[in-house]
Amino acid sequence: MNLPILDNQTESPYVVRPFRRRISRQVMVGSVPVGGNAPISVQTMTKTKTADVNATVEQIQRCQEAGVDIVRVTVNDKEAAEAIAEIVKRTTIPIVADIHFNHIFALKAIEAGVAKVRINPGNIGSRDRIKEVLTKAKERGTPIRVGVNSGSLEEDILEKHGYPTPEALFESAMRHAEIAAEFGVDDVILSVKSTDVRLMIEAYRMLAEKTDFPLHLGVTEAGTSRVGTIKSSVGIGTLLAEGIGDTIRVSLTDEPEKEVEVGKEILRSLGLTQRSVEIISCPTCGRLEVDLFKITGEIEERLKGIKKPVKIALLGCVVNGPGEASEADIGIAAGKGVGILYRKGEVVRRVKEEEIIDAVVQEVMDFVPEEQH
Incomplete structure (x- = not known):
């Protein structure tokens, strides 16, 4: 094998080829495009009590200074549901409502003008409840993220597969994507998160191969800043290097600004965003x-x-x-x-x-x- 001999004045003849991105449909989350070859966006989630509007808005603003693109806020009780409209009004970045258990909070968040609603198939409830949320989302043009989590899969899917497997996560995501399609909701983003890096990688690969939905990448409950950074970098980075993923969230037991910093550094390390x-x-x-x-x-x-x-x-x-x-x-x-x-x-x-x-x-x-x- 003949290797090129380079002196100090010669540039390397090797060119690093950009990753070939998976082709996905595009969904607008407020002003931020997700999928469709748009730049990969970075998300985080507030750690404040949502009912404390001032603290929540201040934290969102700090995340903006760190370079976040989209911020998710929990809407977990009546007080949070009442506060979300004011939070949306006082911020200039797309706000996503995170919904578990109570579909009424999803309806209120959509009415408040959130840029997207995340629902968990494992606890959102009956098909009728899902229909209400999807109908309201379609009326308002609000995108939906079907956020599957290995720790809260539907009982019938868990019973069928015996354990959270890539196939189980895939089935849960597709079930609710198909329900959304039945009611004419096309602006759907999917995620299949797990604390197990290998499990989430395989589940996302299945979605990437068999669908064109935009994919939100993340390792759920990744852990402390040190361990969580490593797990997220391996899981998210592996998929991004394969061209899979349209938006990312690094989950850390740390301030949300730290999540943003790590997320942006993952993108920079792969040449997927401009480094400062x-x-x-x-x-x-x-x-x-x-x-x-x-x-x-x-x-x-x-x-x-x-x-x-x-x-x-x-x-x-x-x-x-x-x-x-x-x-x-x-x-x-x-x-x-x-x-x-x-x-x-x-x-x-x-x-x-x-x-x-x-x-x-x-x-x-x-x-x-x-x-x-």
């Missing part, structure tokens, strides 16, 4: 000669508001440092208490370790147009 600040830093080893943990942490925090894509390399020793730093937009190759600052491959100057953070931040500010700070 990308920091490349070495994992460190015994060769480290500066406090790279502090340097990377502070630079990341100070530059988190930058909107323009900029690649920053922060390297802590002389092995890969000069090469990596020179390939970034802005780079530092550090060693023995000093750092060499690079800009677009050119050496700018030498700085002391205690000056590295300010020097990199200032160089980025000079590199990025002021309106994108």
Whole structure:
């Protein structure tokens, strides 16, 4: 096998091909298109008591600042059902009503003007109740998400399959998608979530192969920020890399803004959305000669508001440092208490370790147009 020999001035001849997206129908969730080759949107869910309108609206606004596209809110009691209209009125982002058990709350949420209603087939109730919700949704043009969860499957499906299996999740989703079709509701999004990453991957693959519905990806009850991030990245990332998925929600036992950050980073890592600040830093080893943990942490925090894509390399020793730093937009190759600052491959100057953070931040500010700070 003849491999190409590249010198430092030659670009790699290999081109990373974009993922081939599964073709799905498009559903508008408020102003956000889901499916139909639209950009993959990021969702989260509020953690406040919905009846506390001020707290809920404030949390939604923080999620917007983090870059969320769609926000889901639980409508789980009368107080929440009464509050949802005010929440919709006071926010500028599509609000989704999350409904379990009581279909009346779904009707009230649709009347309040939510952008979508999520129903759980395992607990929404009888066919007559579903019909009421679908009829109201069709009248108002409100999309429906059939949100299947492995922990709350219908009893007959669970009895048939004996256990939550990919086939069981698929059957539940299709049953309610078919009911929606019977009543003329075409704006349907499907999800088949599980805490088991392997189970959810297989269930989504079945939906992707056999339907054209837009798919909402997620690992339900993924866990703490650390474990949940890993499980969600593996589950959601695997499917996205196969071209499956139209909108995502990372579920964490953490603030919703954190869910948004992780979701956006999953998309960025696969090249599915534009990256803003990308920091490349070495994992460190015994060769480290500066406090790279502090340097990377502070630079990341100070530059988190930058909107323009900029690649920053922060390297802590002389092995890969000069090469990596020179390939970034802005780079530092550090060693023995000093750092060499690079800009677009050119050496700018030498700085002391205690000056590295300010020097990199200032160089980025000079590199990025002021309106994108």
